[in-house]
Amino acid sequence: MDKLACLKAFAKVVETGSFSEAGRQLRLSRSAVSKYVAELEESLGVQLLNRTTRHASPNENGQLYFERALVILSELDAADQAVAHLQSTPRGLLRVNAPMSFGTIRLGPAIADFMTKYPEMQLQLVLSDDLVDPVQDGFDVTLRIAELESSSLIARKITPMPRVVCASPDYLKRHGTPHHPQDLRDHVSLTYGFLLTGNQWKLTGADGEHWIQPAWSLCVNNAEVLRDVAVKGRGVALIPEFIAGEALQQGRLKAILNDFWAPPLTLYAVYPPTRHLSVKVRLFIDFLVERFGREVDKRGN
Amino acid sequence: MDKLACLKAFAKVVETGSFSEAGRQLRLSRSAVSKYVAELEESLGVQLLNRTTRHASPNENGQLYFERALVILSELDAADQAVAHLQSTPRGLLRVNAPMSFGTIRLGPAIADFMTKYPEMQLQLVLSDDLVDPVQDGFDVTLRIAELESSSLIARKITPMPRVVCASPDYLKRHGTPHHPQDLRDHVSLTYGFLLTGNQWKLTGADGEHWIQPAWSLCVNNAEVLRDVAVKGRGVALIPEFIAGEALQQGRLKAILNDFWAPPLTLYAVYPPTRHLSVKVRLFIDFLVERFGREVDKRGN
DNA sequence: CCGATTGTCGCCAATTTGTAGACAGAGATG
DNA sequence: CATCTCTGTCTACAAATTGGCGACAATCGG
16 A cells, blocks of 8 residues: 555545545545545554544544644655755755866856856866766766767767868968868878877868878877967868867968868767766756757757 | 655665665565665656665765655654554543443443453443434443344444243242243233333243243333332243342242243444444453453454 | 676566445435 | 435456566676
8 A cells, every 4th residue: 555645645534524525636536535544544453534424534543643644744745845955956066077178268268157157066177188987087077079979978968069170371381272172182280180080081062071081290189289280380280160269360370171171079078877967967067058059968868 | 656665665775775685674676676766766856876786875865865754754653653552542431321220230330340440441321221323322332132133333242141031939829830931821921022022922942932922911111120020929020130130049039931941132232333443442342241241243343 | 707696677467556336324405 | 304416435447556577787705
């Protein structure tokens, strides 16, 4: 028997003085209410209600039990509400891991707004380019920029990260401007190299996809370094727009091959697989989606 | 879902740190425990436990809810015990209706012992020979002496009440002593008349049943009156032994037709039809059975 | 490194639930 | 006072839930 359902039925019968009315308020049939109360009496071995064919009233036992039942039912509601409240009030420590470049260029400035919005939270931000397992390494959420991540960890897309092919004006003056992806074979590339596509660049235009493996003179796991070397005229770089942005605006770099585009990378949030996402993590991720882009949840969460 | 079962399962998991051990202690399978806790988390919309493949521990939500759950579960046990205790401690008012004769001759003297045994109870005894409906007339229990009572009220046999045929020595000297039930036709009977058998006397001996309708000169609804008139030599009476007893012992009445016996009457307790008999009533009836005779429950209660 | 134990999940037989409707009784109404 | 309406209980039964079995992958101890 569902003792709680019996308690609720019993309490409602006492409140209303009627099995029928109790049934109406609890959205149960009269016979269900009758059975619940009978079951309760049976399990206690005690008569709780005096019944006539028209109404019911608690006897001494029933009055005592009714008062106790009300306390118990209200405490149970209070307990439910207490955990709901605890869950919905964001506070405590949020530990975030993010890539270096994204952390310094985009996330860092945005964090102040998040902390203004949720003043009770503490945020610990660790910037690193290592592949990090949040469960293993004690983070609540890890941000990643990747092409496509297959992982057993739960991940949520935050935003696409467009990329741009660019070089310094001085480099272009000395080596000519490539007009087609195939022209890149004659140029020096500065490449990231740690994507799933390795050192190949995929560029798509009106005439289809082009897979180019330019001769690379520098392979590094930090796009800011690629940007800075490109600015110094050492080659052509394919790097995220958020990294190249300022140099492009200042004319220190020039975007080339503008009729072609590289598939964007994607910013993901990765977090431990629990049935119910911590509200801290959820609020943080919602903030990132709102701040950095549209929302596509990778796992239908 | 049975929320109470879920609460118990959850609490046991937190206590033991293990779904498996919780299952063993609750005599449930591991999968049942797992499902209960998952259901609770689902209904709250909150993660309560952190799980690894080897053990489980409450998170902050879970710790809060666990503490609340313990309180609720113990209060529920306390409520159950409170009504059980209330039920088992006999006190308060017990209202009894009994027939006049039985009340004055047998019950009255016994009552003192009952009240000694249960000093916290008050007993209200109303002696009347009216047919009384305990629900209608506000009694907890009504005693009846009858041949066979068919009633919608619940009744419990307390004891058989044997009857005796008797007359005064003086009457017998004047009218002769009947040796066979058929001889009663030539005698004057003093009859009760309010039994189902009316004024007919049924006497059974070695030669079978005899239905006699003696000529009655007195028909009254009180056997003591019948006894007193018989003592004065006015006729032959068929009355309960407990009423005739003292006069027989003193020689003021003489038992006759001793090779024949009238079917005994039966002392019943009648009480309102409730699912669980009040402990006051049960104790009183148990006392009567113990004091007055063997126990045969008429309704299999 | 292997065996034992863990928690979760899907499947399914067993059990319980909760309603419909019949029934008898009480109270309201004409 | 008779009739109607609503009551609480009970039975039958379709629908829903329960709870265990066994498979699976992960972890821990020897």
